Amino acid sequence: xxxxxxxxxxxxxxxxxxxxxxxxxxxxxxxxxxxxxxxxxxxxxxxxxxxxxxxxxxxxxxxxxxxxxxxxxxxxxxxxxxxxxxxxxxxxxxxxxxxxxxxxxxxxxxxxxxxxxxxxxxxxxxxxxxxxxxxxxxxxxxxxxxxxxxxxxxxxxxxxxxxxxxxxxxxxxxxxxxxxxxxxxxxxxxxxxxxxxxxxxxxxxxxxxxxxxxxxxxxxxxxxxxxxxxxxxxxxxxxxxxxxxxxxxxxxxxxxxxxxxxxxxxxxxxxxxxxxxxxxxxxxxxxxxxxxxxxxxxxxxxxxxxxxxxxxxxxxxxxxxxxxxxxxxxxxxxxxxxxxxxxxxxxxx
Amino acid sequence: xxxxxxxxxxxxxxxxxxxxxxxxxxxxxxxxxxxxxxxxxxxxxxxxxxxxxxxxxxxxxxxxxxxxxxxxxxxxxxxxxxxxxxxxxxxxxxxxxxxxxxxxxx
Numbered sequence: 001x002x003x004x005x006x007x008x009x010x011x012x013x014x015x016x017x018x019x020x021x022x023x024x025x026x027x028x029x030x031x032x033x034x035x036x037x038x039x040x041x042x043x044x045x046x047x048x049x050x051x052x053x054x055x056x057x058x059x060x061x062x063x064x065x066x067x068x069x070x071x072x073x074x075x076x077x078x079x080x081x082x083x084x085x086x087x088x089x090x091x092x093x094x095x096x097x098x099x100x101x102x103x104x105x106x107x108x109x110x111x112x113x114x115x116x117x118x119x120x121x122x123x124x125x126x127x128x129x130x131x132x133x134x135x136x137x138x139x140x141x142x143x144x145x146x147x148x149x150x151x152x153x154x155x156x157x158x159x160x161x162x163x164x165x166x167x168x169x170x171x172x173x174x175x176x177x178x179x180x181x182x183x184x185x186x187x188x189x190x191x192x193x194x195x196x197x198x199x200x201x202x203x204x205x206x207x208x209x210x211x212x213x214x215x216x217x218x219x220x221x222x223x224x225x226x227x228x229x230x231x232x233x234x235x236x237x238x239x240x241x242x243x244x245x246x247x248x249x250x251x252x253x254x255x256x257x258x259x260x261x262x263x264x265x266x267x268x269x270x271x272x273x274x275x276x277x278x279x280x281x282x283x284x285x286x287x288x289x290x291x292x293x294x295x296x297x298x299x300x301x302x303x304x305x306x307x308x309x310x311x312x313x314x315x316x317x318x319x320x321x322x323x324x325x326x327x328x329x330x331x332x333x334x335x336x337x338x339x340x341x342x343x344x345x346x347x348x349x
Numbered sequence: 350x351x352x353x354x355x356x357x358x359x360x361x362x363x364x365x366x367x368x369x370x371x372x373x374x375x376x377x378x379x380x381x382x383x384x385x386x387x388x389x390x391x392x393x394x395x396x397x398x399x400x401x402x403x404x405x406x407x408x409x410x411x412x413x414x415x416x417x418x419x420x421x422x423x424x425x426x427x428x429x430x431x432x433x434x435x436x437x438x439x440x441x442x443x444x445x446x447x448x449x450x451x452x453x454x455x
Binding site: 089091092094208211212214215216241258262265266268269270271278280281282283 | 366367368369372375376378379382383384387388397399401403404
Protein backbone atom coordinates (compact mmCIF):
# COMPACT_ATOMS: atom_id res chain seq x y z
CA UNK A 1 0.00 0.00 0.00
CA UNK A 2 1.56 3.28 -1.03
CA UNK A 3 1.83 6.01 1.60
CA UNK A 4 -1.21 8.18 1.63
CA UNK A 5 0.73 11.31 2.27
CA UNK A 6 2.83 12.20 -0.74
CA UNK A 7 6.01 13.43 0.80
CA UNK A 8 7.64 14.29 -2.51
CA UNK A 9 4.96 16.84 -3.38
CA UNK A 10 5.24 18.42 0.05
CA UNK A 11 8.96 18.79 -0.36
CA UNK A 12 8.46 20.33 -3.72
CA UNK A 13 6.18 23.02 -2.34
CA UNK A 14 8.57 24.13 0.36
CA UNK A 15 11.03 26.15 -1.76
CA UNK A 16 8.07 27.80 -3.44
CA UNK A 17 6.94 29.08 -0.08
CA UNK A 18 10.39 30.34 0.72
CA UNK A 19 10.55 32.16 -2.55
CA UNK A 20 7.24 33.89 -1.89
CA UNK A 21 8.43 34.87 1.50
CA UNK A 22 11.48 36.53 0.01
CA UNK A 23 9.32 38.44 -2.40
CA UNK A 24 7.15 39.66 0.40
CA UNK A 25 10.19 40.84 2.35
CA UNK A 26 11.59 42.77 -0.56
CA UNK A 27 8.17 44.38 -1.06
CA UNK A 28 8.02 45.52 2.57
CA UNK A 29 11.50 47.05 2.41
CA UNK A 30 10.53 48.92 -0.72
CA UNK A 31 7.62 50.70 1.02
CA UNK A 32 8.48 53.76 3.21
CA UNK A 33 8.80 52.71 6.85
CA UNK A 34 6.03 54.57 8.65
CA UNK A 35 5.16 53.43 12.15
CA UNK A 36 1.59 54.36 13.08
CA UNK A 37 1.37 56.45 16.23
CA UNK A 38 0.23 54.58 19.30
CA UNK A 39 -3.32 55.36 20.45
CA UNK A 40 -3.58 58.08 23.04
CA UNK A 41 -4.71 55.63 25.73
CA UNK A 42 -1.56 53.58 25.21
CA UNK A 43 0.59 56.68 25.51
CA UNK A 44 -1.02 57.71 28.75
CA UNK A 45 -1.07 54.35 30.44
CA UNK A 46 1.55 51.71 29.97
CA UNK A 47 0.65 48.03 30.19
CA UNK A 48 -0.01 46.86 33.71
CA UNK A 49 2.83 45.48 35.77
CA UNK A 50 2.39 42.35 37.78
CA UNK A 51 -0.23 42.70 40.49
CA UNK A 52 0.21 41.20 43.90
CA UNK A 53 -3.48 40.44 44.31
CA UNK A 54 -6.55 40.06 42.05
CA UNK A 55 -8.25 43.42 41.48
CA UNK A 56 -11.52 42.20 43.02
CA UNK A 57 -9.83 40.82 46.12
CA UNK A 58 -7.58 43.39 47.76
CA UNK A 59 -5.88 42.26 50.98
CA UNK A 60 -8.36 42.74 53.79
CA UNK A 61 -8.35 42.67 57.55
CA UNK A 62 -11.52 40.58 57.75
CA UNK A 63 -11.32 37.29 55.92
CA UNK A 64 -13.48 37.68 52.82
CA UNK A 65 -14.25 33.98 52.81
CA UNK A 66 -16.35 34.25 55.95
CA UNK A 67 -20.06 34.86 55.78
CA UNK A 68 -19.86 37.63 58.37
CA UNK A 69 -17.44 39.60 56.20
CA UNK A 70 -19.72 39.39 53.20
CA UNK A 71 -22.70 40.32 55.41
CA UNK A 72 -20.79 43.39 56.52
CA UNK A 73 -20.15 44.34 52.91
CA UNK A 74 -23.79 43.88 52.02
CA UNK A 75 -24.88 45.98 55.01
CA UNK A 76 -22.52 48.84 54.19
CA UNK A 77 -23.75 48.80 50.63
CA UNK A 78 -27.36 48.76 51.88
CA UNK A 79 -26.69 51.72 54.16
CA UNK A 80 -24.99 53.69 51.41
CA UNK A 81 -27.63 53.04 48.79
CA UNK A 82 -30.81 53.48 50.82
CA UNK A 83 -31.17 56.90 52.44
CA UNK A 84 -34.44 55.89 54.12
CA UNK A 85 -34.27 52.94 56.48
CA UNK A 86 -36.91 51.95 59.02
CA UNK A 87 -36.03 49.62 61.87
CA UNK A 88 -38.46 47.17 63.41
CA UNK A 89 -38.35 44.74 66.26
CA UNK A 90 -39.69 41.33 65.29
CA UNK A 91 -40.24 38.38 67.59
CA UNK A 92 -40.65 34.74 66.58
CA UNK A 93 -42.35 35.31 63.25
CA UNK A 94 -42.97 32.17 61.27
CA UNK A 95 -41.82 31.96 57.68
CA UNK A 96 -45.42 31.85 56.49
CA UNK A 97 -46.14 35.06 58.36
CA UNK A 98 -43.10 36.74 56.85
CA UNK A 99 -44.18 35.66 53.38
CA UNK A 100 -47.70 36.95 53.90
CA UNK A 101 -46.46 40.27 55.30
CA UNK A 102 -44.05 40.72 52.40
CA UNK A 103 -46.86 40.01 49.96
CA UNK A 104 -49.07 42.67 51.54
CA UNK A 105 -46.18 45.10 51.63
CA UNK A 106 -45.37 44.77 47.92
CA UNK A 107 -49.04 45.11 47.02
CA UNK A 108 -49.36 48.32 49.02
CA UNK A 109 -46.15 49.74 47.54
CA UNK A 110 -47.26 48.93 43.99
CA UNK A 111 -50.42 50.90 44.66
CA UNK A 112 -48.32 53.91 45.67
CA UNK A 113 -46.29 53.62 42.46
CA UNK A 114 -49.48 53.44 40.40
CA UNK A 115 -50.83 56.49 42.18
CA UNK A 116 -47.67 58.48 41.51
CA UNK A 117 -47.72 57.44 37.85
CA UNK A 118 -51.40 58.40 37.59
CA UNK A 119 -50.66 61.85 38.99
CA UNK A 120 -48.05 62.29 36.28
CA UNK A 121 -45.10 62.81 38.57
CA UNK A 122 -41.67 61.74 37.42
CA UNK A 123 -40.65 59.75 40.49
CA UNK A 124 -39.22 56.35 39.51
CA UNK A 125 -41.15 53.25 40.60
CA UNK A 126 -39.60 52.02 43.83
CA UNK A 127 -41.81 49.07 44.75
CA UNK A 128 -39.49 46.34 43.39
CA UNK A 129 -36.54 47.73 45.33
CA UNK A 130 -38.11 48.18 48.75
CA UNK A 131 -37.27 45.20 50.90
CA UNK A 132 -37.77 44.17 54.48
CA UNK A 133 -35.05 41.92 55.80
CA UNK A 134 -33.87 40.69 59.15
CA UNK A 135 -30.37 41.70 60.11
CA UNK A 136 -27.51 40.49 62.24
CA UNK A 137 -27.46 43.33 64.73
CA UNK A 138 -23.80 43.17 65.72
CA UNK A 139 -22.58 43.17 62.12
CA UNK A 140 -25.08 45.87 61.21
CA UNK A 141 -23.72 48.03 64.02
CA UNK A 142 -20.20 47.74 62.61
CA UNK A 143 -21.52 48.58 59.15
CA UNK A 144 -23.25 51.67 60.55
CA UNK A 145 -20.01 52.83 62.16
CA UNK A 146 -18.01 52.26 58.99
CA UNK A 147 -20.52 54.11 56.84
CA UNK A 148 -20.96 57.05 59.21
CA UNK A 149 -17.56 57.46 60.83
CA UNK A 150 -14.99 56.07 58.42
CA UNK A 151 -14.16 58.86 56.01
CA UNK A 152 -10.84 58.06 54.33
CA UNK A 153 -8.84 61.18 53.61
CA UNK A 154 -8.39 62.38 50.05
CA UNK A 155 -4.68 61.58 50.11
CA UNK A 156 -5.22 57.96 51.12
CA UNK A 157 -7.95 57.62 48.50
CA UNK A 158 -5.54 58.98 45.90
CA UNK A 159 -2.95 56.42 47.00
CA UNK A 160 -5.40 53.66 46.22
CA UNK A 161 -6.11 54.93 42.71
CA UNK A 162 -3.83 54.00 39.83
CA UNK A 163 -1.34 56.83 39.16
CA UNK A 164 -1.72 58.70 35.92
CA UNK A 165 1.26 58.96 33.59
CA UNK A 166 0.33 62.48 32.50
CA UNK A 167 0.26 63.75 36.06
CA UNK A 168 3.78 65.18 36.58
CA UNK A 169 3.78 64.48 40.33
CA UNK A 170 3.17 60.80 40.11
CA UNK A 171 4.65 60.20 36.73
CA UNK A 172 5.21 56.52 36.37
CA UNK A 173 4.60 53.74 33.95
CA UNK A 174 2.83 51.69 36.61
CA UNK A 175 -0.90 51.46 36.13
CA UNK A 176 -1.66 49.55 39.27
CA UNK A 177 -2.26 51.43 42.50
CA UNK A 178 0.84 51.72 44.59
CA UNK A 179 -0.40 49.17 47.08
CA UNK A 180 1.83 46.54 48.50
CA UNK A 181 0.43 43.14 49.19
CA UNK A 182 0.30 43.83 52.92
CA UNK A 183 -2.95 44.25 54.87
CA UNK A 184 -1.47 47.17 56.79
CA UNK A 185 -1.17 49.38 53.72
CA UNK A 186 -3.09 52.64 54.42
CA UNK A 187 -3.95 52.90 50.72
CA UNK A 188 -6.47 50.09 51.15
CA UNK A 189 -9.72 51.77 52.17
CA UNK A 190 -12.38 49.23 51.34
CA UNK A 191 -14.91 48.19 53.98
CA UNK A 192 -13.06 45.07 55.03
CA UNK A 193 -9.69 46.79 55.19
CA UNK A 194 -7.55 47.18 58.26
CA UNK A 195 -7.73 50.97 57.92
CA UNK A 196 -11.52 50.91 58.18
CA UNK A 197 -11.35 48.51 61.11
CA UNK A 198 -8.86 50.68 62.97
CA UNK A 199 -10.83 53.86 62.30
CA UNK A 200 -14.07 52.61 63.86
CA UNK A 201 -12.72 50.24 66.48
CA UNK A 202 -12.78 52.81 69.28
CA UNK A 203 -16.30 53.95 68.45
CA UNK A 204 -17.94 50.70 69.48
CA UNK A 205 -21.40 51.45 70.86
CA UNK A 206 -21.06 55.17 70.19
CA UNK A 207 -23.46 55.28 67.25
CA UNK A 208 -26.95 56.62 67.93
CA UNK A 209 -28.54 53.41 66.78
CA UNK A 210 -26.24 51.03 68.61
CA UNK A 211 -28.37 50.92 71.78
CA UNK A 212 -31.34 50.11 69.60
CA UNK A 213 -29.77 47.15 67.87
CA UNK A 214 -30.69 44.64 70.55
CA UNK A 215 -32.50 41.42 69.93
CA UNK A 216 -34.12 40.55 66.64
CA UNK A 217 -34.27 43.57 64.35
CA UNK A 218 -35.61 43.86 60.82
CA UNK A 219 -34.87 46.65 58.39
CA UNK A 220 -37.04 48.16 55.69
CA UNK A 221 -34.83 49.86 53.13
CA UNK A 222 -36.14 52.40 50.65
CA UNK A 223 -33.65 53.50 47.97
CA UNK A 224 -34.99 57.04 47.83
CA UNK A 225 -36.36 59.46 50.41
CA UNK A 226 -39.98 58.85 49.55
CA UNK A 227 -42.34 59.60 52.45
CA UNK A 228 -45.26 58.21 50.50
CA UNK A 229 -43.75 54.78 50.19
CA UNK A 230 -42.76 54.89 53.83
CA UNK A 231 -46.28 55.81 54.85
CA UNK A 232 -47.72 52.95 52.80
CA UNK A 233 -45.24 50.51 54.32
CA UNK A 234 -45.92 51.70 57.88
CA UNK A 235 -49.68 51.55 57.37
CA UNK A 236 -49.21 47.87 56.55
CA UNK A 237 -46.56 46.93 59.09
CA UNK A 238 -47.34 49.01 62.19
CA UNK A 239 -50.61 50.89 61.61
CA UNK A 240 -51.29 51.47 65.32
CA UNK A 241 -47.89 52.72 66.37
CA UNK A 242 -47.30 54.84 63.30
CA UNK A 243 -50.83 56.24 63.37
CA UNK A 244 -51.49 55.56 59.71
CA UNK A 245 -54.79 53.78 59.06
CA UNK A 246 -54.48 50.18 57.93
CA UNK A 247 -56.43 49.10 54.84
CA UNK A 248 -60.02 48.26 55.68
CA UNK A 249 -61.39 44.77 55.56
CA UNK A 250 -63.43 45.69 52.51
CA UNK A 251 -60.57 47.28 50.58
CA UNK A 252 -58.05 44.57 51.31
CA UNK A 253 -59.47 41.34 52.77
CA UNK A 254 -56.12 39.54 52.45
CA UNK A 255 -54.57 41.94 54.94
CA UNK A 256 -57.02 40.80 57.61
CA UNK A 257 -56.03 37.19 57.17
CA UNK A 258 -55.16 35.71 60.59
CA UNK A 259 -51.69 34.75 59.37
CA UNK A 260 -50.88 38.35 58.49
CA UNK A 261 -52.46 39.76 61.63
CA UNK A 262 -50.71 37.33 63.96
CA UNK A 263 -47.45 38.19 62.31
CA UNK A 264 -48.01 41.92 62.60
CA UNK A 265 -48.71 41.65 66.32
CA UNK A 266 -45.12 40.54 66.75
CA UNK A 267 -43.63 43.53 64.93
CA UNK A 268 -42.77 46.84 66.57
CA UNK A 269 -41.64 50.05 65.00
CA UNK A 270 -38.35 51.17 66.57
CA UNK A 271 -36.82 54.06 64.66
CA UNK A 272 -35.87 55.35 61.25
CA UNK A 273 -32.71 56.57 59.63
CA UNK A 274 -33.34 59.33 57.13
CA UNK A 275 -30.36 60.81 55.31
CA UNK A 276 -27.88 59.62 57.96
CA UNK A 277 -30.00 61.06 60.78
CA UNK A 278 -31.70 58.97 63.40
CA UNK A 279 -35.41 59.61 63.90
CA UNK A 280 -37.52 58.20 66.72
CA UNK A 281 -41.13 57.12 66.32
CA UNK A 282 -42.69 60.60 66.50
CA UNK A 283 -40.25 62.01 63.97
CA UNK A 284 -40.85 58.98 61.77
CA UNK A 285 -44.55 59.69 61.90
CA UNK A 286 -43.83 63.26 60.88
CA UNK A 287 -41.73 62.12 57.90
CA UNK A 288 -44.48 59.77 56.82
CA UNK A 289 -47.08 62.51 57.07
CA UNK A 290 -45.39 64.69 54.42
CA UNK A 291 -47.99 65.00 51.70
CA UNK A 292 -47.05 64.46 48.08
CA UNK A 293 -43.55 63.19 48.80
CA UNK A 294 -40.48 65.30 48.18
CA UNK A 295 -42.24 67.29 45.44
CA UNK A 296 -44.94 68.26 47.91
CA UNK A 297 -42.30 69.33 50.41
CA UNK A 298 -40.55 71.44 47.78
CA UNK A 299 -43.80 73.15 46.77
CA UNK A 300 -44.49 73.88 50.45
CA UNK A 301 -41.05 75.42 50.73
CA UNK A 302 -41.62 77.54 47.62
CA UNK A 303 -44.93 78.90 48.89
CA UNK A 304 -43.39 79.59 52.29
CA UNK A 305 -40.51 81.48 50.71
CA UNK A 306 -42.83 83.44 48.45
CA UNK A 307 -45.09 84.54 51.30
CA UNK A 308 -42.03 85.32 53.36
CA UNK A 309 -40.52 87.56 50.66
CA UNK A 310 -43.69 89.60 50.37
CA UNK A 311 -43.98 89.91 54.14
CA UNK A 312 -40.30 90.92 54.37
CA UNK A 313 -40.86 93.59 51.72
CA UNK A 314 -43.92 94.96 53.50
CA UNK A 315 -42.07 94.95 56.84
CA UNK A 316 -39.12 96.83 55.43
CA UNK A 317 -41.44 99.26 53.71
CA UNK A 318 -43.43 99.65 56.91
CA UNK A 319 -40.43 100.99 58.87
CA UNK A 320 -39.73 103.61 56.22
CA UNK A 321 -43.38 104.53 55.93
CA UNK A 322 -43.87 104.95 59.64
CA UNK A 323 -40.74 107.09 59.85
CA UNK A 324 -42.03 109.21 57.00
CA UNK A 325 -45.44 109.63 58.60
CA UNK A 326 -43.90 110.50 61.96
CA UNK A 327 -41.61 113.11 60.47
CA UNK A 328 -44.41 114.42 58.31
CA UNK A 329 -46.74 114.80 61.29
CA UNK A 330 -43.93 116.38 63.32
CA UNK A 331 -43.30 118.83 60.47
CA UNK A 332 -46.92 119.76 60.26
CA UNK A 333 -46.98 120.26 64.03
CA UNK A 334 -43.88 122.44 63.87
CA UNK A 335 -45.31 124.41 60.97
CA UNK A 336 -48.50 124.99 62.90
CA UNK A 337 -46.49 126.07 65.94
CA UNK A 338 -44.48 128.45 63.78
CA UNK A 339 -47.58 129.74 62.14
CA UNK A 340 -49.59 129.92 65.33
CA UNK A 341 -47.67 132.65 67.23
CA UNK A 342 -47.19 134.62 64.05
CA UNK A 343 -50.92 134.45 63.35
CA UNK A 344 -51.59 135.56 66.94
CA UNK A 345 -49.09 138.37 66.54
CA UNK A 346 -50.66 139.53 63.29
CA UNK A 347 -54.05 139.33 64.91
CA UNK A 348 -52.86 141.30 67.99
CA UNK A 349 -50.93 143.93 66.01
CA UNK B 350 -34.56 29.00 83.37
CA UNK B 351 -37.88 28.88 81.56
CA UNK B 352 -40.78 31.12 82.32
CA UNK B 353 -44.14 29.50 83.09
CA UNK B 354 -45.76 31.33 80.20
CA UNK B 355 -49.14 29.67 80.70
CA UNK B 356 -49.61 31.56 84.00
CA UNK B 357 -49.15 34.99 82.41
CA UNK B 358 -52.18 36.74 80.98
CA UNK B 359 -51.19 40.37 80.43
CA UNK B 360 -47.99 42.25 79.81
CA UNK B 361 -47.61 46.04 79.79
CA UNK B 362 -44.35 47.79 79.22
CA UNK B 363 -43.16 51.31 78.59
CA UNK B 364 -39.63 52.06 77.54
CA UNK B 365 -37.47 54.32 75.49
CA UNK B 366 -35.79 52.06 72.93
CA UNK B 367 -32.84 54.43 72.67
CA UNK B 368 -31.83 53.93 76.30
CA UNK B 369 -29.62 51.09 77.35
CA UNK B 370 -31.88 50.28 80.30
CA UNK B 371 -34.70 49.24 78.02
CA UNK B 372 -32.83 46.16 76.92
CA UNK B 373 -34.46 43.68 79.34
CA UNK B 374 -37.92 44.96 78.38
CA UNK B 375 -37.32 44.35 74.72
CA UNK B 376 -35.74 40.96 75.26
CA UNK B 377 -38.53 39.89 77.59
CA UNK B 378 -41.02 40.97 74.96
CA UNK B 379 -39.31 38.57 72.61
CA UNK B 380 -39.87 35.72 75.06
CA UNK B 381 -43.56 36.46 75.46
CA UNK B 382 -44.45 37.11 71.84
CA UNK B 383 -44.47 33.59 70.47
CA UNK B 384 -46.81 31.91 67.98
CA UNK B 385 -48.62 30.28 70.93
CA UNK B 386 -49.31 33.45 72.88
CA UNK B 387 -50.22 35.87 70.12
CA UNK B 388 -53.44 34.44 68.57
CA UNK B 389 -56.46 35.58 70.57
CA UNK B 390 -58.06 32.16 70.14
CA UNK B 391 -55.16 30.41 71.82
CA UNK B 392 -55.67 29.30 75.46
CA UNK B 393 -52.28 30.74 76.41
CA UNK B 394 -52.98 34.12 74.81
CA UNK B 395 -51.14 37.04 76.43
CA UNK B 396 -52.47 40.55 76.05
CA UNK B 397 -49.38 42.59 75.26
CA UNK B 398 -49.27 46.36 75.19
CA UNK B 399 -46.07 48.19 74.37
CA UNK B 400 -45.60 51.90 74.83
CA UNK B 401 -42.50 53.34 73.28
CA UNK B 402 -41.36 56.63 74.72
CA UNK B 403 -39.77 59.35 72.62
CA UNK B 404 -36.04 59.44 72.22
CA UNK B 405 -35.27 62.25 74.68
CA UNK B 406 -37.44 60.96 77.53
CA UNK B 407 -35.59 60.05 80.70
CA UNK B 408 -38.41 58.00 82.19
CA UNK B 409 -37.08 54.69 83.40
CA UNK B 410 -38.42 51.59 81.68
CA UNK B 411 -41.07 49.65 83.56
CA UNK B 412 -43.03 46.48 83.00
CA UNK B 413 -46.19 45.09 84.54
CA UNK B 414 -46.93 41.40 84.29
CA UNK B 415 -50.43 40.16 85.07
CA UNK B 416 -50.84 36.54 86.14
CA UNK B 417 -53.78 34.21 86.23
CA UNK B 418 -55.88 34.88 89.30
CA UNK B 419 -55.39 38.63 89.10
CA UNK B 420 -51.92 38.86 90.63
CA UNK B 421 -49.83 41.66 89.18
CA UNK B 422 -46.08 42.13 89.28
CA UNK B 423 -44.63 45.55 88.51
CA UNK B 424 -40.92 45.73 87.87
CA UNK B 425 -39.13 49.04 87.68
CA UNK B 426 -36.43 47.75 85.43
CA UNK B 427 -34.59 51.02 85.02
CA UNK B 428 -34.36 52.05 88.69
CA UNK B 429 -33.36 48.65 90.00
CA UNK B 430 -30.94 48.13 87.13
CA UNK B 431 -32.34 44.70 86.37
CA UNK B 432 -30.98 42.54 83.62
CA UNK B 433 -32.90 40.04 81.57
CA UNK B 434 -31.84 37.15 83.82
CA UNK B 435 -33.10 38.97 86.92
CA UNK B 436 -36.42 39.72 85.25
CA UNK B 437 -36.88 36.09 84.25
CA UNK B 438 -36.02 34.99 87.77
CA UNK B 439 -38.56 37.33 89.39
CA UNK B 440 -41.34 36.50 86.97
CA UNK B 441 -40.80 32.76 87.04
CA UNK B 442 -40.74 32.74 90.85
CA UNK B 443 -44.28 34.13 90.94
CA UNK B 444 -45.33 31.96 88.02
CA UNK B 445 -44.05 28.78 89.61
CA UNK B 446 -45.88 29.52 92.86
CA UNK B 447 -49.11 29.94 90.92
CA UNK B 448 -48.47 26.71 89.02
CA UNK B 449 -47.89 24.88 92.29
CA UNK B 450 -51.10 26.22 93.76
CA UNK B 451 -53.06 25.17 90.70
CA UNK B 452 -51.61 21.68 90.78
CA UNK B 453 -52.38 21.30 94.48
CA UNK B 454 -55.96 22.33 93.91
CA UNK B 455 -56.17 19.64 91.30
